[in-house]
Amino acid sequence: MSQHHDPEALNTPVFEADEPDESTRIPLQIEDWLTVIVMGLLALITFANVIARYFTDQSFAWTEEFSVFLMIVLALVAGSASVARNRQIRIEYFADSGSEKRQRALARFGALMVFVLFALIAVLSVRVVWDDFRFGETSPGIGIPQWWYTIWLPVFSTAIAGRALGLFIRRGRQP
Amino acid sequence: MIATLLFVAFVVMMLLGVPIGAALGLAGAACIALANPEAQWFGLLAVPQNFYAGLGKYPLLAIPMFVLVGSIFDRSGVAQRLVNFAIAIVGRGPGMLPMVAILVAMFLGGISGSGPANAAAVGAVMIAAMSRAGYPAAFSASVVGAAAATDILIPPSVAFIVYSVLVPGASVPALFAAGMVPGVLAGIALIVPTVWMARKHKMGAHESSLPRPLFWQSLREASWGLAAPILILGGMRAGWFTPTEAAVVAVFYGLFVGMVIHRTIRVRDLFVILRESGELSAVILLVVSLAGIFAFSLSTLGVIDPVTNAIVNSGLGEYGVLALLILMLITVGMFLDGVSIFLIFVPLLWPIVQHYQWDPVWFGVILTLKVALGQFTPPLAVNLMVSCRIAGVRMEDTVRWVGWMLFSMFLVMVAVIAWPDLATWLPRYLGY
Numbered sequence: 266m267s268q269h270h271d272p273e274a275l276n277t278p279v280f281e282a283d284e285p286d287e288s289t290r291i292p293l294q295i296e297d298w299l300t301v302i303v304m305g306l307l308a309l310i311t312f313a314n315v316i317a318r319y320f321t322d323q324s325f326a327w328t329e330e331f332s333v334f335l336m337i338v339l340a341l342v343a344g345s346a347s348v349a350r351n352r353q354i355r356i357e358y359f360a361d362s363g364s365e366k367r368q369r370a371l372a373r374f375g376a377l378m379v380f381v382l383f384a385l386i387a388v389l390s391v392r393v394v395w396d397d398f399r400f401g402e403t404s405p406g407i408g409i410p411q412w413w414y415t416i417w418l419p420v421f422s423t424a425i426a427g428r429a430l431g432l433f434i435r436r437g438r439q440p
Numbered sequence: 441m442i443a444t445l446l447f448v449a450f451v452v453m454m455l456l457g458v459p460i461g462a463a464l465g466l467a468g469a470a471c472i473a474l475a476n477p478e479a480q481w482f483g484l485l486a487v488p489q490n491f492y493a494g495l496g497k498y499p500l501l502a503i504p505m506f507v508l509v510g511s512i513f514d515r516s517g518v519a520q521r522l523v524n525f526a527i528a529i530v531g532r533g534p535g536m537l538p539m540v541a542i543l544v545a546m547f548l549g550g551i552s553g554s555g556p557a558n559a560a561a562v563g564a565v566m567i568a569a570m571s572r573a574g575y576p577a578a579f580s581a582s583v584v585g586a587a588a589a590t591d592i593l594i595p596p597s598v599a600f601i602v603y604s605v606l607v608p609g610a611s612v613p614a615l616f617a618a619g620m621v622p623g624v625l626a627g628i629a630l631i632v633p634t635v636w637m638a639r640k641h642k643m644g645a646h647e648s649s650l651p652r653p654l655f656w657q658s659l660r661e662a663s664w665g666l667a668a669p670i671l672i673l674g675g676m677r678a679g680w681f682t683p684t685e686a687a688v689v690a691v692f693y694g695l696f697v698g699m700v701i702h703r704t705i706r707v708r709d710l711f712v713i714l715r716e717s718g719e720l721s722a723v724i725l726l727v728v729s730l731a732g733i734f735a736f737s738l739s740t741l742g743v744i745d746p747v748t749n750a751i752v753n754s755g756l757g758e759y760g761v762l763a764l765l766i767l768m769l770i771t772v773g774m775f776l777d778g779v780s781i782f783l784i785f786v787p788l789l790w791p792i793v794q795h796y797q798w799d800p801v802w803f804g805v806i807l808t809l810k811v812a813l814g815q816f817t818p819p820l821a822v823n824l825m826v827s828c829r830i831a832g833v834r835m836e837d838t839v840r841w842v843g844w845m846l847f848s849m850f851l852v853m854v855a856v857i858a859w860p861d862l863a864t865w866l867p868r869y870l871g872y
Contacts, residue, residue, distance in 0.1 A: 300718035301711055307504060311688040315681055329498055337495050339504060340729065343715075343722030352719065353459030354727055356775050358819055360457020375458045382465045382730075389481070390488035418492060 289349055289431055296346035296424075303339045307332060330406030334414050341421035348379055349428040372436045380429035387422035394419060443743035446471045450734075460780045461730035465491070468733035475741055487733055494732020495725060498684075499612065502601045503728075504721035505687030509596075510557030511717040512691060513548065515705050516698035518665035519561045522547055523569070525662035528653040535638035537573050537647055538583045539631050541566040545587035546627040549594035550669030551690065553601075555778075555815045559588035559823040563830040571831075573647040575638070578837035582816075585824035585838070586630050586845040589812040592778065593623030595673060596683065599778050599811055602728065603804045606786045610800040612683045613676060614872035618801045618863045622809060622856050629852045633844035664697045677870070724779055731783035738787060748791040758796050762857065765789065766810060773814030777822055781811055802856075805863040809853040816842055 286293055310328050347353060351372070360371040394415045396402075402411035450467035454460060469487050476483030513519075526540040545562045552558055563584045570580040592599040595616030604612045638644055671693060676686045698705035705713070738744060751761060773781060786807070793803050815823045818835050824842070828835050856862045 297715050300722075301714040304504065304508065304714040304718040304721075307501070308508065308688055308691050311501070311505065311685060312692055315685045315689060332501055333496050333498055336501050336504065336725070337492070339718055340495055340722045340725035343718040344726045347719050347723050347726075350719075352723060353461060354723060354777055354780060355457050355459045356454050356820070357457060358775055359455055371457045374456060375462070378453065378458045378466060379462045382462050382469070385469060385484075386465075386488050386491060389484055390492075392481070392485060393488050393492075415492065418488060 286350065287435060289428075289435075291427075291431075293346055293349055296342050296349075300339065300343040300346065303335050303342065307335050307339065310335075327407045330404060337414075338417060338421070341417070341425065345421065345425045345428050348425055349432060351376075351432060353379070369436055373433050376429050376433035376436060380426050380433060383422045383426040383429060387419045387426055390415065390418040390422060442471050442474050443741050445474070446737065446741070446743075454776075460776070461727040464727070464734040464784070465730035468730075468735075468737040471737040471741060472733075475737075486736060490732045490736045491729050494735075495729035497605055499601065499605050500725065500728065502596075502612070502684040502687055503598055503724055504717065505684055505691060506553035506596055506598055506601070507557070507721045507724075508713070508717040509687050509690045509694060510552035510554050510561075511713050511720075512694035512698060512705070513551050513668070514557055514561045514564075515709065515713065516665075516694050517702035517704035518551075518662075518668070518694075518697065519544060519548060519565045521658070521662040521702075522665050523565050524653045525658040525666075528655045528658040532648050532650055532652050534642070534644050534647060535635035537566070537570050537575065537644060538580075538634045538638055541570070541580075541583050542587040542590075542627055542630050542634065545584070546590050546594060546624070547665075547669070549591035549623065550596075550673060551665075551694075552591060553596045553598040553687075555588045555591045555812070555823045556826050558591040559584055559826040560830070562588060563827045567827065567831045570644070573650060574645045575643045577831040578833045579637070579643060579841050581824065581827040581831035581833055582838040582841035582845065583630075583634055584827040584830075585816045585821060586634075586842060586849070587627070588823045588827070589815040589849070590623050590627045590630070592808055592812055592815070593619040593626055593805075595619055595623075596687065597808070598724070599782065599808050600804065601683065602724075602779055602782050603786065603807065605728075606782060607790070607800050607804065610804050611872060613870075614801050614867040615804050616673075616676070616683070617867040617870050617872055618805050619808065620866050621862050622805055622852060625852045625855070625862070626809070626812065626849050629848040630845050633848045637841065637844065664701055668693060668697075727780055727783060731780075734784070735787045744788060744791055747788075748795065751792060752795050761792065761796070765792075766806075766853075769807070769810050770813070770817075773810060774817055775820050776814075777820070778808075778811035778814060781814070782807065799860065799864055801867060802860045802863045805856060806853065809849075809856060813846060813849055813853070817846060818842070 310332055314328055361368060394412050397412040397415050403409065404411050404414065446467050449470060450463050453463035469484060472486055473482040473484055522544045523540055526543050530536050530539060541562055545558055548558050548561055566584055567580045571577055597619060600615040600619060601612055604610050604615055672686050672690050675681050675689060676683060681689060756764060793800060815821055818824060818839055824835055824838055
């Protein structure tokens with residue numbers, strides 16, 4: 266690289282906003298690795314589709330259904346990590362001001378609400394899976410049993426509820 | 441009664457700092473249960489069904505892919521080379537570096553789809569450079585935060601993808617095309633007060649003494665970055681790929697440039713890139729899916745029509761209503777991010793849009809312009825948050841500078857309202 270007449274160095278260090286994670290009982294690496302795998306798969310499948318269509322004028326119709334399923338998995342799995350790291354979109358204006366006691370109480374309240382919602386979704390979605398199974402629903406694209414997809418909703422919802430509970434407990438400890 | 445409860449519960453939870461998605465989902469679930477006391481399980485089975493259905497839409501796949509594009513180009517070394525090339529064109533002088541920051545942010549807007557990613561990429565390069573040239577850090581942070589707001593107007597844009605999923609009559613290509621002219625206008629509208637302020641306050645005293653990069657060499661080095669929007673936007677225009685596919689092509693192009701050409705991305709960086717963009721996408725997607733529960737409860741309760749009728753028959757007239765909506769959205773936008781604004785308000789406002797027969801594409805551009813303004817309006821300004829963190833200043837310090845930029849970009853929004861053709865001409869010309 267010809268540094269002498271470049272006004273700015275070309276390889277500026279990239280901006281890292283990451284703070285070190287709080288320690289959790291169940292390692293966050295589980296979600297992180299799943300996130301990386303699913304993100305990579307999504308990119309590869311869609312790219313393969315473009316290439317295949319370019320060369321063969323055919324597209325894999327089945328990939329659309331599978332990609333949508335992977336995206337749902339991504340939202341739930343990476344969402345679980347984001348709950349543990351407390352990175353959800355929220356209004357910080359009031360919750361992150363005032364006394365430390367108030368901030369902690371509001372953080373706990375928020376975590377509790379996330380727990381309640383996803384515990385509710387986990388319980389209710391078991392019924393959805395059971396209906397899909399009982400009535401033998403098949404997926405519209407590939408025609409495989411629908412419950413193969415929906416079974417993951419209660420599983421990952423439970424994980425998110427667990428992460429929210431973990432955050433609730435951690436915020437309750439004295440710093 | 442139930443509708444009032446829905447809104448009160450939702451607003452209180454949000455203000456207390458409960459995640460927006462959880463507030464939407466819980467308020468929706470509570471109302472579904474209250475409205476169906478007789479039904480099996482209080483009709484709550486609709487909660488997981490709507491959650492799943494809200495997420496299971498193929499067009500939404502463009503969101504994680506464009507977030508990934510932003511994360512990759514953030515690290516690809518393209519921004520620095522574009523900056524050098526821009527300096528080589530406009531030269532050195534008072535107010536030139538801030539102008540370069542805005543031009544490069546606009547150009548990167550043609551690659552990435554989200555404001556904060558753009559602010560991080562431009563800020564990492566420009567804030568240090570501007571401080572060496574003698575610009576105050578708070579001013580640099582303001583310029584970068586405001587400039588990055590043009591990103592969601594200039595295609596590709598995550599905001600338009602979310603809007604298109606919510607509104608049946610507005611396709612992603614049409615919205616992308618419609619954002620082009622207002623996006624460029626917004627950029628120009630930012631350059632004017634920025635250069636004027638820099639000259640008036642005699643900032644950047646050292647700038648004219650810094651070396652000017654050689655034109656041809658900087659052009660050659662910037663060429664990989666310069667080609668990216670042509671590939672993305674041109675490929676979509678030529679019908680080679682859908683928006684989602686264009687994003688994926690950009691992902692691999694960005695990886696090739698970053699890993700092979702500029703060598704700023706190493707193999708182990710891939711883990712961080714995929715993890716970060718996956719998590720950021722999930723945060724957006726979860727709000728999208730939980731808003732599905734909220735929207736369902738709104739539609740079953742039938743509260744939208746009476747409210748719409750009241751607004752439409754209030755005697756304010758078409759532009760009175762529009763002015764009121766914008767005033768309300770600007771207030772809300774000070775506290776709420778863009779995607780959440782779309783998810784909460786588009787279902788509410790849709791009947792009003794239909795009543796006045798507003799063009800859905802035009803209305804989407806107006807809403808996005810408003811969201812872009814909100815991205816650098818303190819106290820909740822996502823772009824300023826990023827640029828202030830890089831510059832090491834508090835957001836309060838930027839208030840002095842962002843005011844004029846906000847006003848100038850607000851005028852662009854007024855212009856698009858007054859002359860809808862600014863937004864609708866290009867998609868019409870391209871035949872979307």
